[in-house]
Amino acid sequence: MECLGCRIANGIEPNLNIVYENELITCVLDIAPFNEGHTLILPKKHYRDVEEMESETAYAIMDAS
Numbered sequence: 001m002e003c004l005g006c007r008i009a010n011g012i013e014p015n016l017n018i019v020y021e022n023e024l025i026t027c028v029l030d031i032a033p034f035n036e037g038h039t040l041i042l043p044k045k046h047y048r049d050v051e052e053m054e055s056e057t058a059y060a061i062m063d064a065s
Contacts, residue, residue: 009042024060041065 007013009026017029019039030038041064043057
């Protein structure tokens, strides 16, 4: 996996602070947050563009947020 977002979402990157995870997404605390608690919500499947995203994944992101 070359994409940093995919490596983070799939737990390949070290030292992750995962706050929520399901089969479609992973939510992690940002390593350099602008504000305390800044969380990244990342799909586990790679998408080049948001328009490519399946509705199930988009709903999972919205539910998590």
